[in-house]
Amino acid sequence: MSRVRAVLLDVYRTLIEVDFDAALDELAARSGLGRADWVAGIQANADALTSGTISLERAFAETFRLAGQEPPDLEALLRHDRDVLAAHATLYPDVRPFLAELRRRGVGTALVSNCFANTTDLLQRFGLTDLTDQVVLSCEVGVAKPDPAIFRAALAGLDVRPEQAIFVDDRPGNCSAAEDLGITAVLIDRGDAGTEGAVNALEEVLRMIIGPAAGPIDAVMGKYAGGGPTSDELGRIARAEDSERS
Secondary structure, X not given: OOOOOEEEEOOEOOOEEEOHHHHHHXXXXXXXXXXXXXXXXXXXXXXXXXXXXXXXXXXXHHHHHHOOOOOOOHHHHHHHHHHHHHHOEEEOOOHHHXXXXXXXXXXXEEEEEOOOOHHHHHHHHOOHHHHOOEEEEHHHHOOOOOOHHHHHHHHHHHOOOHHHEEEEEOOHHHHHHHHHOOOEEEEXXXXXXXXXXXXXXXXXXXXXXXXXXXXXXXXXXXXXXXXXXXXXHHHHHHHHHHHHHO
16 A cells, blocks of 8 residues: 555544434424424435435425425524534544544545535534545535545545545445545444454554554554644644744
8 A cells, every 4th residue: 555645534433423313303302393204304305415406404394395384494493403413423532633643644634424414514513624634525516425426526635546545434335435446445333343344443544554663552642632632723733844844
């Protein structure tokens, strides 16, 4: 493998864990529609939401119409949806240290996710848009994994070749698609499923990048105990390193 210049990262079940069932229950309770109505509406519009061909507002309106009801104040419901998603989301503890160490080493990063538009707000709340270099979401670019076009968009944004990149995802099919392009793919299993060939933490991905000569991974990641530097601190680090190189 060539020197790693970039890491492409899936979002859900790779960086962020979300209890979607609990979030949906809370959304249903607030909206006045039953959970089954919401499931039907989301399933009917899932592909269009993932590709960004319809907005969440339109999908919510259609969900009410499918249930035979008039839509309420959709703007307020969309705000509630974003709040509910964030309330039931957890950032894995190794994410910030991992991203901070990659930035310190000059390795580019891109988020590559199949998702709805409400993911953008979630990424901002966790500060991930500041901690990464590129954000490539299916709902914004119009293509979803495993379509090779979404990987090419991320590579182009980082100005790297496939053989210079690593891709991390929890779905084997997406990993296979990345490998078909020449990207080194790493399957991650954040649960206890014991998926064969999968890593369980981002420290294992970092080891692939920095190699055994760098010393214990715990020591490297431990520099960022407490969640890693803030986006402002990362900006100061980057400016200082740019100044040293110039």
